[in-house]
Amino acid sequence: MTPDSSLLLRWYDRHRRTLPWRAAPGQQADPYHVWLSEIMLQQTVVQTVIPYYERFLERFPTVDALAEAPQEDVLQLWAGLGYYARARNLHACAQAVHKLGAFPRTIEGLQKLPGIGAYTSRAVAAIAFNIPTVPVDGNVERITARLNAVEDPLPASRPLLAQLASHLNDDPAAQARPSDFAQALFDLGASLCSPRSPSCLTCPWRDCCLANARNMAESLPARQKKKARPTRHAILFRVMDSAGNVLLRSRPPEGLLGGTDELPGTPWSDGKSTPSPDELAKTAFTHYAPLQAHWDKCGEVKHIFSHFTLLIRVYGCTLPEKSNYPIDLIHGRFRPLKEAILSSVMKKCLLVGRKHKPAAD
Ligand code: SF4
Numbered sequence: 001m002t003p004d005s006s007l008l009l010r011w012y013d014r015h016r017r018t019l020p021w022r023a024a025p026g027q028q029a030d031p032y033h034v035w036l037s038e039i040m041l042q043q044t045v046v047q048t049v050i051p052y053y054e055r056f057l058e059r060f061p062t063v064d065a066l067a068e069a070p071q072e073d074v075l076q077l078w079a080g081l082g083y084y085a086r087a088r089n090l091h092a093c094a095q096a097v098h099k100l101g102a103f104p105r106t107i108e109g110l111q112k113l114p115g116i117g118a119y120t121s122r123a124v125a126a127i128a129f130n131i132p133t134v135p136v137d138g139n140v141e142r143i144t145a146r147l148n149a150v151e152d153p154l155p156a157s158r159p160l161l162a163q164l165a166s167h168l169n170d171d172p173a174a175q176a177r178p179s180d181f182a183q184a185l186f187d188l189g190a191s192l193c194s195p196r197s198p199s200c201l202t203c204p205w206r207d208c209c210l211a212n213a214r215n216m217a218e219s220l221p222a223r224q225k226k227k228a229r230p231t232r233h234a235i236l237f238r239v240m241d242s243a244g245n246v247l248l249r250s251r252p253p254e255g256l257l258g259g260t261d262e263l264p265g266t267p268w269s270d271g272k273s274t275p276s277p278d279e280l281a282k283t284a285f286t287h288y289a290p291l292q293a294h295w296d297k298c299g300e301v302k303h304i305f306s307h308f309t310l311l312i313r314v315y316g317c318t319l320p321e322k323s324n325y326p327i328d329l330i331h332g333r334f335r336p337l338k339e340a341i342l343s344s345v346m347k348k349c350l351l352v353g354r355k356h357k358p359a360a361d
Pocket residue numbers: 143146147192193194198199200201203204205206207209210211212217
C-alpha cells in the first residue's frame with residue numbers, strides 16, 4: 001500500500017527543520033547549496049556538518065568560486081569531516097559544473113558528475129529541480145522497512161527496499177511537491193522514525209505502517225551481524241622545531257585520509273600482513289623515527305574508523321634553536337599548523353600530552 005503523501009506533507013508543513021541549506025517555504029532551493037550539503041552529509045550528522053557548510057559557503061559563495069580555488073584550500077577547509085575522497089570529488093565536480101555553466105537538471109546528467117551517485121543525484125534533482133523521485137538514504141530505507149515490515153536484514157534487503165521506496169511518491173500529492181516530499185521523508189526519518197525509539201504515536205503514517213501495527217518498529221530494519229572491528233597499532237613522532245612548527249608529511253592522495261597531513265612514524269600495523277605491536281615497538285625508533293633523539297612519551301590516542309580501531313602511541317622531541325639536524329624529506333618538513341590539512345585523528349595526536357606540543361594556530 002502506498003502511504004498517503006498528503007498526511008506526510010501536512011506534518012512537514014508544521015514541523016519542518018530549519019537548516020542552513022534549505023530554502024524557505026515556497027522558495028526554490030539553490031542547487032549549489034543542496035549539492036554541497038548532500039556531499040557533506042554523507043556519513044556525517046547534521047550538527048557536525050552545519051559549521052563546515054557555513055565556512056564553505058562563506059569562503060566559496062558559488063560553485064564557480066569553489067571550482068577556481070586550489071585543491072589544498074578545499075582540503076584544508078574540509079579537514080576534520082573525514083572521508084577525504086569526498087572533498088577531492090567535490091572539487092572535481094565543481095570544476096565540471098563550472099565548465100558546463102550550471103548543474104545538469106536531470107538525474108542522468110547529475111550522475112555523470114564526479115562523486116554523484118544514485119542517491120545524491122536524486123536528492124539534488126528532487127530538492128533543487130522539483131523532479132518527482134525518491135532519494136533513498138539510510139533514513140528512507142528505515143522508513144520503508146518499517147512501513148512494509150520488511151524483516152530481511154540489511155544489506156541484502158537493500159534492492160528490495162529501494163524498489164519499495166521508489167513507490168512512496170506514487171500518489172498525486174507527492175508528485176505535486178517533489179522537493180518538499182523528499183525533504184519531508186528525511187525529516188520523518190531524522191525525528192519521529194528515528195533508529196532507536198520511533199515515536200509512532202505522533203507519526204502521520206502510523207495508520208498504514210505495518211511495523212507499528214505489529215509492534216516491531218524498533219527492531220527494524222534488521223541488520224546482518226557485523227564482524228568485530230579489528231585493532232591496528234602505530235607509533236608516530238611529534239617533532240617540533242624551536243619556532244613551534246611541526247614535522248608533517250602528506251599522505252598519498254588516494255585512499256584513507258588521502259591528501260591530509262600526518263605525523264611521521266610506522267605503518268598502521270594490523271598484526272597480520274604488517275608487524276605486530278611488539279615488533280613495531282622494536283623497529284619504530286630504528287626504522288621509522290625521523291631522527292635519532294631522546295624521545296618522550298606524549299600519550300596514546302584511540303581513533304575509531306568505520307572498519308578498524310587505531311591505537312597510536314605518540315612520542316615527541318623538540319629541536320634546539322639553530323639545529324640543522326638532517327631530516328630526510330620522506331618524513332616531511334616543518335610547517336606551521338595553520339597551513340596543515342589535519343584529519344580528526346591527527347588533531348588528537350597533536351593535542352595529546354603536554355610535552356612537545358604545538359601552539360594552537
Ligand atoms: S509509524 Fe512508527 S515505524 Fe511507522 S513510519 Fe511512523 S514512526 Fe516509523
